[in-house]
Amino acid sequence: MRFLPGARRAGAVASLASMAVIGLATAASAHVTVNPKAAEQGSYAKVSFRVPNERDDASTTKLVVHLPADHPLASVSVRPTPGWTVKTKKSKLAKPIQSHGGELTEAITEITWSGGEIEPGQFQEFDVSLGPLPTDTDQLVFKADQTYSGGEVVKWEEPPAEGAAEPEHPSPVLKLLPEGSTTGTGLSAQVKPVSASESAASADDGTARLLGGAGIAVGVIGIGVGAYGVTRARSRA
DSSP states (O other): OOOOOHHHHHHHHHHHHHHHHHHHHHHHHOOOEEESSEEETTSOEEEEEEEEOOOSSOOEEEEEEEOOTTSOOSEEEEOOOTTOEEEEEEEEEEEEEEETTEEEEEEEEEEEEEEEEEOTTOEEEEEEEEESOOSSOSEEEOEEEEEETTSOEEEEOBOOOTTSOOOSSBOOEEEEEOTTOEETTEEOGGGHHHHHHHHHHHHHHHHHHHHHHHHHHHHHHHHHHHHHHHHHHHHHO
16 A cells, blocks of 8 residues: 655645634634724714625625614715725614704615625725714614625624624624724723723634634644554554
């Protein structure tokens, strides 16, 4: 019976293990997100919806973002994205909102980008200006529908729960900080408890997943090398 040379065998096993680690890391981070992660209550903010393409055999061809109906926004405007067509949808409000001394009975509740393409291994950002941000809640939870060229639609609509593991398809969430708690482009000391704990939890979760994947890869390499050693010993005997 013939066996692969040691270097080739070990290299093949290591390559497979590396692919497994990369795959796990990509799956853990490839979410539709809103950036920055936080903005000030009562302010106007420019946010970007970041859309990574998760598929190796299809491109992202459409994104639909649903704005929170429980906290309608009086002003919503979009920045043109080259290669993409954008459309907005207005809906009647269950409860009118005040804006610049007047009363609004409808607001934009949905934004759709289409006609472009996000290829495998790429991402795109779609910019939106929102405001004034509500002062009676500490976060805005969006929902997003990501459509692929093969017809698959991934719905990012699972709101995160405090103290729970990250859901499989988390909703993009914009944290709202108390008025006066931001300085320039950074966050002041008084809002550290809001963002730091969540950043740490997110980092710990991502690190745990990556380390778990690395552990599996090391185990695979160890098994492969061990098996090769046993086989070599038997062949020499």
